[in-house]
Amino acid sequence: MSDLLVDGVDTVLLDVPLVRPHRFARTGMDAQPVLLVQIRTAGGAVGLGEGVVPGGPWWGGESVETMKVVIDQYVAPLVLGRRVDDIAGISQAVNDVVNANLYAKAAVEVALHDAWARSLNVPVHTLLGGVSRTSVPVTWALGTEPAAVVIEEAMAKLDAGHRSFKLKMGAQEPPDDVRRVCAIAEKLAGVAGVAGVAGVRVDLNARWDRLTSLRYLPALAAAGVELVEQPVPAAEVEWLAEINRALPIPVMADESLRTPSDAFRLASLRAADVFSLKTTKSGGLRATAAIASIAAAAGIPCHGGTSIESPVGTAASLHLACAAPAVTWGSELFGPLLMREELLTTPLRYSGGDLHLPGGPGLGIELDPAAVAAFTRR
Template sequence: MTDLRIDRVETVLLDVPLRRPHRFARASMAAQPVLLVFVRTAGGVTGVGEGVVPGGPWWGGESVETMRLVVERYLTPVLLGRRVDDLAGIRRDLGDVVAANLYAKAAVEVALHDAWARCLGVPVHTLLGGVARRSVPVTWALGTEPAPVVVEEALGKLDAGLHRSFKLKMGALEPAEDVARVCAIAEKLAGVASVRVDLNARWDLLTSLTYLPKLADAGVELVEQPVPGPEIEALAEINRALPIPVMADESLRTPGDALRLARLRAADVYALKTTKSGGLRQTMAIAEIAAAAGIPCHGGTSIESPVGTAASLQLACASPAVTWGSELFGPLLMSEQLLTTPLRYADGELHLPDGPGLGVELDPAAVKAFTRT
């Protein structure tokens, strides 16, 4: 029997260049910082997890630098000597030492799952209840660039058979100008691709009620998080007013959030992210609440590397509730490969890898090349 006790925890910071700058409403990035957390057992098995946020601490309040500090100084002492399969006990004790910091905890929790599954010789989805599907559709996210630039990129993806749905970032321009830009894009893609928008919580209730119906009229199929995360009542009012689905992201971090959103019918779709929710178990709990409420789930992204993407894919393929596709495009946006065998994207979908744990193996040379000095 493999010794499951944890005898070492290590962290590595990477800066992975992107194929093109990725722009949000108030932030942009040309490289994605990534924190890798390695958990090794006394039996010689190592699991890896990832801490990552989309472009810095503006989204979730954490950065890879703060995650590393929290993991090394506060979480590692709790982990050493514990068994990797003691997930419930470890999660409880980590919560006693560190409040919130869900991104840092997610990196550790995914590494524990990877190590435990590798010790058993099974994929992570086995620990989550088994396979509900073998692949998930992948929506390609486009930035806040002018309409012609966005249309050209989208048509290129369509022509190559890579993606059939696109999400447009909004919030960088004045609302009327932004809506006109998106309507122009939706018109060009009408009948050939699904178009969705993400406001990243930049608008207020009145702005949303004024302008979002215009997007629905233009053929936009879904609106993601128009108002700030805590404003769930406003989100519910918008959801009642629109003829198209509203997706909750910033409003949805914990199972308690999922329950409150369901009670208010504040969102028609839930965006799941292992990163923002503290790991696989909490995210699965959110998906189960959604399923009980009849709310479909979408596999969201924090622009993860292949490690975090593989973790999200394992969850998306294990949860019956993830019927609204995914946005697990992070590795495609990165200009360099980190794995010995890349994740397989084909026919607009990301396919579940074979093998134990997360099903991926890091390329040591690539990790060394992008390690922050």
């Protein structure tokens, strides 16, 4: 069908302001740069995808600027003239020309799925096998600010229905960081009044080494922290396995988990009790679904992670999280809530601490052209 042929690939850079600065172990930001990708078909369908990284190239080596160059100069020529439903063939052609660059590839792959689904007048999750759920719980991520600041923000989110919080660590010396997190965890437990009502997780963003982790993480478990995310560098999977065996609470893999091969290795070593899925870091919906299937076969629950996506990338991750049976450990799909302005004509629906799957074809979202124009980088 000629209607399915791709006849346009457009990219544009946006800078979307945040409601408050968001800090990681190594860096921070007060606006999120976003690469918006639009793929048009001869039949008039327009698919959306998003290239975004959490705070810049420190995480995975890519930035929105590098993504734009790679897509415009190398990927778009391989996509033009191909059928939008030939995702496997297009991905192989791209992989033959472009190594790595998984964030850039994810933006294009998601846009292909959106355009194809819109051409069929079905939601993206239909292309992924249908839904296992229609909403996912959302963990609210807090920054590396002092305990009093973080507790104040957490109290407001408790009132809004959030019951799970993730604290960033690694910006301070370990003893100071541990004292800060223990104070926050104990305060939230006291306010909630019932164990498990306000869960606290921590994310080290691969900042600590093996001995620091083994020395300090048990204190967090004793204070009521329920999960530790990626304490050690991505390549140190054996360290991660040792830490996972030593702790009475789950360890979640993020930086160590980007490809299905990574998932197989982590599962074989029992290096993590939970997998953090991100369509962005893994190159798109299909690879992420494969990781979720490996996790399910190994009995490892999955969590819907975030790269602080706009509503476009968040909607894509939501379709994946709702389609993958293994995603039973909630999500962090809070990106749009951290952004000061709305990019969609109808916002994604957050209620009761959950993010709900939108209806309609494709990703189920429509961009607000005025908002896109307002935040386009000049």
